[in-house]
Amino acid sequence: MSDNTEIWARLRAPFNPGQINKLPKPYKRDSPKSNCRECGGYHGLPAVHLDYVGHAALTDRLLEVDPEWSWEPVAMDPSGLPQFDNFGGLWIRLTIGGVTRLGYGDADGKNNANGVKEAIGDALRNAGMRFGVALDLWHKGDLWSAKEEQGVEGAEAPRPAAPPAQQQTPSVDWPKEILKARNHRESLLALLDKAKGLGAPQTVIDQIISEGNALTERNAA
Incomplete structure (x- = not known):
């Protein structure tokens, strides 16, 4: 295998602030919705905002480090399209610099054309994380997910x-x-x-x- 040290380092480079988006996570699932001053969205408040990199910024990074990068679904359905599992998720193989790693994505229950695109983008981000892409942002998101599992989701907003x-x-x-x-x-x-x-x-x-x-x-x- 060729030495891809430079590629791995460039993949792990921090993203510019303008390439990082905000994903709101309300403290409670039934939090009343309102206009958010922090992200400009309309969602449950109060909420924590997690940083994430969108599909376009991720694609730009992959093209920058390896113009020949590619992805493919792990399985195909009878019609020749990517096979989604029973949970609406998609397993993919992402290849960068001749190295292939798995990724998994879903669209959070959306069952339409936009949901398919979201699942693909989510799978690419997940697989990219295996190469170190935006790993610091993923880790912060994992910390919040763990807090939700431990019951923080139902807690009051921090005083x-x-x-x-x-x-x-x-x-x-x-x-x-x-x-x-x-x-x-x-x-x-x-x-x-x-x-x-x-x-x-x-x-x-x-x-x-x-x-x-x-x-x-x-x-x-």
């Missing part, structure tokens, strides 16, 4: 923190805590919540997220 002068941050050996949690996703999630709750320095929070990114990459390899 404003007390003024700095009133906060007393306990002494924590953050490097030691990060070292203990670095190989366990749930431990990293709990540590991230702890760091934010105690007002830890941003460098500590960034390091925890970085360890989460590395763990996600190791698990995806």
